[in-house]
Amino acid sequence: MPSTIVTKEQLPADIKDEEVKELIRLRIKAGAIRSWRDGNQLLTEWNVIGEQD
Amino acid sequence: MKKMKFHGSVLLFALVALAIVIQGCSSTGLRELANPTPIHKTTPMPDPVDSSSLDHKAIGAAYELPIRYYAAFEAAKAAGATQTQIDTYVSVGAAVVEVYCVRWFGRVADAQRNLQFGDSNRNVITQLGTALIGVAKLHSDVTAVYGAANTALAGLNSNINSAFLIAPNAENVKRLVLQAIGARVGLLKSTTSEIYPRNFDSAYLQLEKLADLCTYAEVKKLATQAVDQSNAKANSKGEVFVVSAATRAQATTLKDRVDNLLDRVDKLTAPQALALSNVAPFRNNKEIASVVAARDPKKARLTDEKAARAIAKMMIILTANAEDSVAEWESTFSRFDQ
Numbered sequence: 001m002p003s004t005i006v007t008k009e010q011l012p013a014d015i016k017d018e019e020v021k022e023l024i025r026l027r028i029k030a031g032a033i034r035s036w037r038d039g040n041q042l043l044t045e046w047n048v049i050g051e052q053d
Numbered sequence: 054m055k056k057m058k059f060h061g062s063v064l065l066f067a068l069v070a071l072a073i074v075i076q077g078c079s080s081t082g083l084r085e086l087a088n089p090t091p092i093h094k095t096t097p098m099p100d101p102v103d104s105s106s107l108d109h110k111a112i113g114a115a116y117e118l119p120i121r122y123y124a125a126f127e128a129a130k131a132a133g134a135t136q137t138q139i140d141t142y143v144s145v146g147a148a149v150v151e152v153y154c155v156r157w158f159g160r161v162a163d164a165q166r167n168l169q170f171g172d173s174n175r176n177v178i179t180q181l182g183t184a185l186i187g188v189a190k191l192h193s194d195v196t197a198v199y200g201a202a203n204t205a206l207a208g209l210n211s212n213i214n215s216a217f218l219i220a221p222n223a224e225n226v227k228r229l230v231l232q233a234i235g236a237r238v239g240l241l242k243s244t245t246s247e248i249y250p251r252n253f254d255s256a257y258l259q260l261e262k263l264a265d266l267c268t269y270a271e272v273k274k275l276a277t278q279a280v281d282q283s284n285a286k287a288n289s290k291g292e293v294f295v296v297s298a299a300t301r302a303q304a305t306t307l308k309d310r311v312d313n314l315l316d317r318v319d320k321l322t323a324p325q326a327l328a329l330s331n332v333a334p335f336r337n338n339k340e341i342a343s344v345v346a347a348r349d350p351k352k353a354r355l356t357d358e359k360a361a362r363a364i365a366k367m368m369i370i371l372t373a374n375a376e377d378s379v380a381e382w383e384s385t386f387s388r389f390d391q
Contacts, residue, residue, distance in 0.1 A: 005293075005344065005348050006294070007293075007295075007296050007344060007371060008295045009296055009298055009299040010298035011298070011299055015299075019304035020304070022303075022308055026303065026311055026315070029312070029315055030369065031367060032367075044370075046348050046367060047348075048347070048350070049349045049354075050349075050351050050353055050360075
């Protein structure tokens with residue numbers, strides 16, 4: 001059974017690729033399953049506690 | 054040292070007692086929440102001793118339908134009652150059932166507001182207590198006991214919500230119940246329906262069945278079905294939450310401080326990690342609260358340190374995106390350093 005949620009954050013129009021990489025690194029460090037850029041948005045997938053761990 | 058222990062015990066006792074008093078104020082009148090007033094039961098009347106101070110017209114209006122119901126009841130059960138009298142009995146009886154149901158949901162909504170009021174006040178006391186414990190520099194065991202006591206009080210409110218109230222969103226459940234009642238009333242009034250009552254006994258039975266749609270057991274079933282459907286929908290799609298915009302600052306000027314905040318979550322003791330769930334900045338922000346509730350639907354963060362740390366880190370990442378919000382998190386952590 002799928003057991004994740006996704007957060008969606010708007011990215012600044014002038015953000016650089018290196019800065020997006022840094023945002024993704026921080027999200028992974030914070031426990032995200034994955035984080036990726038989709039156009040001008042940053043999507044991050046988190047496990048639902050008690051479902052997968 | 055002995056004096057400090059004594060002061061610690063007194064402070065702990067006072068803070069927990071204050072939280073319990075506030076809890077008590079918010080959880081009274083539970084018996085009235087159990088079910089609506091049954092259709093065939095004496096309606097509770099005002100105390101005659103106090104009735105002189107009451108508005109008699111308002112009381113009369115409140116009991117208008119039940120009074121008409123019993124008049125229709127007598128007419129319908131009399132020998133030789135006509136179909137029109139049976140129909141009138143069913144029509145007024147259905148209206149009484151709906152009115153009692155609506156009033157019950159009103160009492161439930163009032164009770165939920167009272168519980169939320171108690172929760173809010175207890176949070177204030179919890180924060181005050183955490184601050185005072187920090188000022189008094191008490192032993193970590195005192196902090197742990199205090200955190201556990203407040204977690205237990207929060208659990209008590211949650212249990213009351215679960216046992217007597219229906220769901221966090223009672224308005225939606227109310228709509229579902231009234232829809233179900235409305236649909237059945239339609240059948241009761243339709244001469245082509247299988248359940249259309251053609252005599253008093255049948256009408257009486259059908260009204261009891263109609264009233265049963267608005268009992269706690271039936272409402273809870275409807276609420277559970279609604280939540281299950283909602284969860285299934287959320288899980289199958291991996292529900293998406295739009296949160297505040299990411300900032301360049303988090304990736305540049307603030308990144309070391311955000312990194313440090315994430316590290317500090319891992320360095321908290323277990324009681325501190327659990328306590329953080331109750332004092333974390335932005336926990337009451339609607340956007341953040343929705344994400345937290347979706348990721349931790351069973352509120353494991355209040356009892357499981359691993360869950361508490363996971364939620365804290367996510368909250369940091371989603372909120373520490375500007376100078377002032379990073380500073381607020383740092384200020385929160387500094388309370389645990391004292």
